Amino acid sequence: MSPALAVITDRTLTYQQKVAGLARVGESTESPLRIGPELRRYIDAGAICDLYEGSAPYRPRYIVPDYERFMSRGSAFLGLEPPRDIWEATAALLVLYRHVPSITTFPVYLGDIDALLQPFVADEAEARKAIGLFLLSIDRTINDSFCHADIGPDATAAGRLILELTREQKNAVPNLSLKYEAGRTPDDFAALAASVALEVAKPSFANHAMFGREFRDMGLGDYAIASCYNGLPKGGGSCTLVRLNLAKAAPLAAGLADFSSRVLPDVVARQLEYMDERVRFLVAESGFFESSFLVKEGLVRADRFSAMFGIVGLAECVNAFSGGARFGKSDEADALGLEIIERIAALVAAHRTPLLAANGGAYLLHAQVGIDDDRGVSPGCRIPIGEEPDLPEHILRSAPFHRFFPSGIGDVFAFEPTAKANPRHLLDIAKGALASGLRYFSAYAADADVVRITGYLVKRSEIERLGRGEQSLQDTTALGRNAVNNLGVLERRIRS
Amino acid sequence: MIPDPAAEDVVARGVVAKILPFSAVDGPGNRAVVFLQGCDFDCRYCHNPETRAACIHCGECVPACPARALSIAPGPGLVSWDPARCTGCGACVAACRHDSSPKARLMEPAEVLSALSRYRPFLSGITVTGGECGLQPEFLEALLRESRAAGLPGLVDTNGSADYAALPGLVEAAEGFMLDVKAWDEAEHRALTGVSNSAVIASLRFLLSVGKLSEVRTVVAPGLLDAEETVGGVSAIVAASGRAVRYKLIRFRPQGVRAAWRDIPTPDDATMASLAAIARGAGLRDVVVV
Numbered sequence: 001m002s003p004a005l006a007v008i009t010d011r012t013l014t015y016q017q018k019v020a021g022l023a024r025v026g027e028s029t030e031s032p033l034r035i036g037p038e039l040r041r042y043i044d045a046g047a048i049c050d051l052y053e054g055s056a057p058y059r060p061r062y063i064v065p066d067y068e069r070f071m072s073r074g075s076a077f078l079g080l081e082p083p084r085d086i087w088e089a090t091a092a093l094l095v096l097y098r099h100v101p102s103i104t105t106f107p108v109y110l111g112d113i114d115a116l117l118q119p120f121v122a123d124e125a126e127a128r129k130a131i132g133l134f135l136l137s138i139d140r141t142i143n144d145s146f147c148h149a150d151i152g153p154d155a156t157a158a159g160r161l162i163l164e165l166t167r168e169q170k171n172a173v174p175n176l177s178l179k180y181e182a183g184r185t186p187d188d189f190a191a192l193a194a195s196v197a198l199e200v201a202k203p204s205f206a207n208h209a210m211f212g213r214e215f216r217d218m219g220l221g222d223y224a225i226a227s228c229y230n231g232l233p234k235g236g237g238s239c240t241l242v243r244l245n246l247a248k249a250a251p252l253a254a255g256l257a258d259f260s261s262r263v264l265p266d267v268v269a270r271q272l273e274y275m276d277e278r279v280r281f282l283v284a285e286s287g288f289f290e291s292s293f294l295v296k297e298g299l300v301r302a303d304r305f306s307a308m309f310g311i312v313g314l315a316e317c318v319n320a321f322s323g324g325a326r327f328g329k330s331d332e333a334d335a336l337g338l339e340i341i342e343r344i345a346a347l348v349a350a351h352r353t354p355l356l357a358a359n360g361g362a363y364l365l366h367a368q369v370g371i372d373d374d375r376g377v378s379p380g381c382r383i384p385i386g387e388e389p390d391l392p393e394h395i396l397r398s399a400p401f402h403r404f405f406p407s408g409i410g411d412v413f414a415f416e417p418t419a420k421a422n423p424r425h426l427l428d429i430a431k432g433a434l435a436s437g438l439r440y441f442s443a444y445a446a447d448a449d450v451v452r453i454t455g456y457l458v459k460r461s462e463i464e465r466l467g468r469g470e471q472s473l474q475d476t477t478a479l480g481r482n483a484v485n486n487l488g489v490l491e492r493r494i495r496s
Numbered sequence: 497m498i499p500d501p502a503a504e505d506v507v508a509r510g511v512v513a514k515i516l517p518f519s520a521v522d523g524p525g526n527r528a529v530v531f532l533q534g535c536d537f538d539c540r541y542c543h544n545p546e547t548r549a550a551c552i553h554c555g556e557c558v559p560a561c562p563a564r565a566l567s568i569a570p571g572p573g574l575v576s577w578d579p580a581r582c583t584g585c586g587a588c589v590a591a592c593r594h595d596s597s598p599k600a601r602l603m604e605p606a607e608v609l610s611a612l613s614r615y616r617p618f619l620s621g622i623t624v625t626g627g628e629c630g631l632q633p634e635f636l637e638a639l640l641r642e643s644r645a646a647g648l649p650g651l652v653d654t655n656g657s658a659d660y661a662a663l664p665g666l667v668e669a670a671e672g673f674m675l676d677v678k679a680w681d682e683a684e685h686r687a688l689t690g691v692s693n694s695a696v697i698a699s700l701r702f703l704l705s706v707g708k709l710s711e712v713r714t715v716v717a718p719g720l721l722d723a724e725e726t727v728g729g730v731s732a733i734v735a736a737s738g739r740a741v742r743y744k745l746i747r748f749r750p751q752g753v754r755a756a757w758r759d760i761p762t763p764d765d766a767t768m769a770s771l772a773a774i775a776r777g778a779g780l781r782d783v784v785v786v
């Protein structure tokens with residue numbers, strides 16, 4: 001059966017999922033990218049992977065609109081005046097979301113929604129109703145959980161309502177981050193966030209001081225958390241994300257010395273070449289930046305787009321060269337892991353593309369969480385499921401890797417349901433983790449229906465629905481099901 | 497140099513059974529838990545019986561260790577434990593016939609705090625428990641003082657057997673106390689623990705009177721203990737004090753208990769809810785079921 005007909009006749013796909021699937025089939029009929037034989041060999045070996053981004057990129061992978069600008073100016077293209085009350089504000093955002101492209105066809109960033117809505121919170125009961133319907137609309141119409149909203153670092157009435165409604169509605173969409181900063185984010189607000197996380201697997205805690213400092217230092221100013229946990233410049237985004245699968249690169253070397261001196265620099269150079277080519281087509285040929293109203297109205301600016309250099313499978317790569325010592329357990333293995341990441345960071349930082357102004361044309365490192373058909377490949381720099389050390393040890397061993405990845409890295413921890421009785425326990429651990437250098441901390445309770453798969457959220461009940469051959473509203477349910485089967489994500493060590 | 501008088505004091509040392517860096521269930525927030533060795537109650541449902549008695553260095557655990565982390569030191573013939581080799585499998589305490597453990601160590605407060613220093617950013621405080629930590633009052637007070645000075649206030653988890661009214665320094669050094677009231681009925685308490693509950697009730701009243709009781713707990717084991725009577729008795733006293741104290745009602749769980757008690761059922765939700773209702777009916781606002 002042809003790929004298009006397979007999509008058309010699939011009983012488990014919704015209409016919207018078929019439309020998106022057919023668009024992918026259509027895109028794949030064009031091959032305008034120049035891919036040389038050396039790069040092709042790495043792609044065929046699985047060492048370099050574009051994460052099904054498509055053969056002819058026609059929109060940036062991740063778009064992070066400047067929603068503040070939209071709220072203050074409205075949109076000429078959409079014929080919208082700036083909103084004046086909570087109903088107009090939530091309606092305006094829902095309208096704009098429909099027109100924000102991304103790799104998933106749905107927006108991957110919804111804004112710092114507490115700060116966006118707070119000016120319109122006049123009557124709390126009315127705001128609760130409006131924000132409740134806003135969140136419900138997001139879950140029912142943005143049917144993909146790589147869709148992310150941010151709150152914090154300051155506590156607001158809108159932020160509290162968002163957290164309380166998140167707990168009540170127990171939806172998988174949107175993904176939610178609390179930008180947390182010690183000394184700024186109040187304890188009671190953060191504790192509310194922790195208690196909600198134990199019910200609905202969100203929000204995660206983003207290290208606001210760390211992200212803020214780095215994005216200032218890169219000259220990029222304000223940042224947002226989008227998609228899984230991707231730190232990106234607000235009013236811009238990322239043109240592409242290509243990943244280096246270190247677990248697949250390791251077997252291409254004759255040993256550690258060969259890996260370090262030959263394979264690693266070569267595969268990094270080829271991935272950079274591939275990213276350059278994807279960026280070139282998007283920027284110079286696709287016409288996105290010349291035609292999109294988002295660009296014309298200044299909701300995104302071309303000079304605020306970078307691209308993400310992903311890595312995955314560090315643990316397996318280190319273990320392949322460590323003679324029995326295990327990443328996450330042995331100091332020597334962890335030191336080798338750090339050495340590999342430092343090396344990659346230096347190679348990536350030395351490369352500039354003239355086509356992108358952001359960060360001087362240098363790409364941003366990203367610890368990629370994997371794709372659903374990965375087997376035996378741990379996300380980013382994570383310690384493999386099944387080998388997780390005790391919680392304090394786990395966090396302290398993971399923290400040194402986080403500073404290398406401004407465009408995202410994170411660890412996920414599953415807690416005993418009894419932790420719900422003491423959300424400050426989780427808050428203390430999250431605070432300690434961020435203070436110890438963790439960039440992004442996610443937690444959930446082992447009995448929750450909404451669970452964090454790798455970076456995105458899926459309902460177990462929806463996975464079961466798909467298992468019965470029924471349709472599931474979110475396209476990410478299928479990814480979650482495969483990740484549960486292939487990566488064992490429900491087998492994470494439970495912390496008591 | 498002027499001699500520092502404090503430096504000439506004898507440093508209080510205590511027998512520490514183990515240190516747990518993170519705990520969700522030993523007080524508010526995330527707390528490190530310091531277990532002291534030795535207990536004066538012999539609760540039949542004890543969840544960590546290996547913390548009850550001092551090691552007599554009989555050596556029976558040494559051959560039981562699969563990781564060869566135990567040895568008999570030459571000379572005085574004392575059992576020695578190598579933490580670097582230990583895998584935490586529990587074979588040693590399973591082999592011990594004296595309710596003890598070869599892993600208990602004599603430590604100074606500074607050593608305890610040093611073991612916790614890398615976890616400092618993650619902690620709201622420490623909780624000292626046991627065994628029964630009130631049996632080592634000098635060490636307990638010193639540990640609480642040094643921990644507080646290091647920014648980690650300390651809660652005391654106690655069976656209430658110590659006469660805290662006679663230990664004002666210790667009471668002052670503690671952030672608060674968490675007290676187990678196992679049975680209200682004297683005969684029932686004796687049957688469960690081997691001792692009277694009069695000291696426990698006295699501690700309940702005293703700690704309430706000085707505003708140092710943070711939490712009171714009762715373990716619910718249906719059919720063996722009259723939890724209704726105990727919850728009613730405790731709630732009446734707490735309510736009369738006017739203090740805001742959490743009452744935690746804990747389901748009996750078989751994990752870790754001696755073999756004879758493993759078949760006792762865990763109470764159901766309805767049982768726990770009716771006990772919580774008794775406490776709330778007496779006027780307590782903070783009642784937690786775990």
